[in-house]
Amino acid sequence: MEKKIAIIAEHGNGKVKPITYELYTMAKKIQELEPKKSEIYFFILGQDTEFLAQSISKNTGKNTHSMNIPGGAHYNGSLYKRVLSALFTREKFDTICAPHSTSGMDYAPALAVILKGACITGVEEVRQEEGDIGFVRSLFGQKVSATLMGEVCPLVMTLQPGSFKPHSFKSGSPDKKGKVTIENVVEYSEDKMVFTGTRPSASKGSNLDKADVIVSGGRGIEEEENYQYIEMLAALFPRSATGGSRPICDYGWVKYSKQVGMTGTMVSPKLYIACGISGATQHVEAIRDSKFIVAINTDPDAPIFRIADVCIIEDLIKFIPLFVETFKGRSK
Amino acid sequence: MKLLVCVKQVMESGSILQINDSKKWIDHLASNRFEMNKFDAYAVEEALLIKEQFPESRIDVITVGPDHAQDTLRRALGMGADEGIHLVDNHEGYRPSFLTATWIAAHARDKGYDLILTGIMSEDEMNGQTGPMLAEILSIPCCTGIIRETLSPVKKTVSVEREIEGGARDMFDIKLPCVLTLQTGINSPRYPALSKVLRAKKKELSVIDVSFLEKSKQTLTLKNIQHPEKTRKGILLNGTTEDKVDQLMDILSKKALLQ
Numbered sequence: 001m002e003k004k005i006a007i008i009a010e011h012g013n014g015k016v017k018p019i020t021y022e023l024y025t026m027a028k029k030i031q032e033l034e035p036k037k038s039e040i041y042f043f044i045l046g047q048d049t050e051f052l053a054q055s056i057s058k059n060t061g062k063n064t065h066s067m068n069i070p071g072g073a074h075y076n077g078s079l080y081k082r083v084l085s086a087l088f089t090r091e092k093f094d095t096i097c098a099p100h101s102t103s104g105m106d107y108a109p110a111l112a113v114i115l116k117g118a119c120i121t122g123v124e125e126v127r128q129e130e131g132d133i134g135f136v137r138s139l140f141g142q143k144v145s146a147t148l149m150g151e152v153c154p155l156v157m158t159l160q161p162g163s164f165k166p167h168s169f170k171s172g173s174p175d176k177k178g179k180v181t182i183e184n185v186v187e188y189s190e191d192k193m194v195f196t197g198t199r200p201s202a203s204k205g206s207n208l209d210k211a212d213v214i215v216s217g218g219r220g221i222e223e224e225e226n227y228q229y230i231e232m233l234a235a236l237f238p239r240s241a242t243g244g245s246r247p248i249c250d251y252g253w254v255k256y257s258k259q260v261g262m263t264g265t266m267v268s269p270k271l272y273i274a275c276g277i278s279g280a281t282q283h284v285e286a287i288r289d290s291k292f293i294v295a296i297n298t299d300p301d302a303p304i305f306r307i308a309d310v311c312i313i314e315d316l317i318k319f320i321p322l323f324v325e326t327f328k329g330r331s332k
Numbered sequence: 333m334k335l336l337v338c339v340k341q342v343m344e345s346g347s348i349l350q351i352n353d354s355k356k357w358i359d360h361l362a363s364n365r366f367e368m369n370k371f372d373a374y375a376v377e378e379a380l381l382i383k384e385q386f387p388e389s390r391i392d393v394i395t396v397g398p399d400h401a402q403d404t405l406r407r408a409l410g411m412g413a414d415e416g417i418h419l420v421d422n423h424e425g426y427r428p429s430f431l432t433a434t435w436i437a438a439h440a441r442d443k444g445y446d447l448i449l450t451g452i453m454s455e456d457e458m459n460g461q462t463g464p465m466l467a468e469i470l471s472i473p474c475c476t477g478i479i480r481e482t483l484s485p486v487k488k489t490v491s492v493e494r495e496i497e498g499g500a501r502d503m504f505d506i507k508l509p510c511v512l513t514l515q516t517g518i519n520s521p522r523y524p525a526l527s528k529v530l531r532a533k534k535k536e537l538s539v540i541d542v543s544f545l546e547k548s549k550q551t552l553t554l555k556n557i558q559h560p561e562k563t564r565k566g567i568l569l570n571g572t573t574e575d576k577v578d579q580l581m582d583i584l585s586k587k588a589l590l591q
Contacts, residue, residue, distance in 0.1 A: 139426075140458075144349055147555040194505045
């Protein structure tokens, strides 16, 4: 029998998010590795998402099912779990692929429980494993990577953003256009969990998104006072700003408005200097579009070095003052 | 309010991660120490803050793990939790979240907890699944990534803010009982007080061997673990600190990033 792969599209502000097409690239790799024939289907939930469904099916040539939930413009975990579990109970899939986003992480584990399936979160790669498909993900702060396999059907997985390139549509539209189906979900009223609004981000109004150069500090600064080194280094560059990783914001060493990360500001400066930042996914994803990345860290195995253009294994507390002093000496 | 806090014991960050011969887990080296999962410390603290506000509350703290995981329960008791429940699982290796959630659910099912709190994920396995799965097994709502919560014991609801991409916060009113997984920074976890630590040392824990709990089917297999390949796309600077300073200055000057 043909295997079936479902992709749950992620969207926001009236646009399909890139992770949706990263999921598509991954699903196609699963197809290649899968000895049996398989087919990919897209699903999109929300309010008035028909035009997004049209664009997905036009881009991919795949059948896309739009589930229109009145009042469901905003993510509500309780509602999503009910709608998705009803859908996938009615129609069986072998693999259900969701984004490893704040919503995907919220509904995927519960969905697996309801469907009596398996759940693998934060997948970074898929590979052939003894004739079967193995899903690769990080453990221990990205210091270890594990290959896991689902033992029951369906497998509900979430894909770490940035792990696969979004499918490129440059080669033109696919030969056939997928079918778009629309379902109006009306019978679900949600009272256990009611959405009451959204508060804007604390990072609104920071200058991080406008700076040419960003110097950020992480746990490696060790003490609040040492943030002065970050400021000292940033001061050498025109149009610069200072930032911080999530942990130092949590410690209260810098304001949340300075947080560079998926739950803070996503940045793309000409130069990003990461000082004492290990490189958790939440941080790396937010700096990936920087033109040039320099990382200073005492730990040679820090994941930040995997994406840095220049890797410096040094203690920032020693390195930065020397750098500043040397620079000032030279420009005299 | 009757509160349950789920905590996990993990290896201290910075521990030596030596992969064992079967390539399935990390060697238990004598030099490696264990501590409470940092993410869970926020859950213990949040429960204590609730108890300060509603003093008639009771805080149970539960863990699944080997014998030495009791230290983590005692740490939570030292912080101020009331009772400790240890579900003993001496199996070493990857433990799928579904198993952990099934066992905690077996304990929690008939205990009448109003609110169950845990961290957003564990530092070792990083799944972020135990909380959401536990809620689903108990058929109660769950909300993840909570950065603020306000309880209304009279209305039997909790108002929460959950952090989403870009740092904006979605707000929900949720009916109790429910499970919340907490985002870092929601509070500042306290250190255990000496007087409480002494009491915690003597405190009797409820100890249940997981072999007496309901069996759940195996949903996942871990094939192997490895250290990720060093895929450095950039260059590594060599030499003394002075050499590296000079090299970096040259690189940045050539790219016209530093004048």
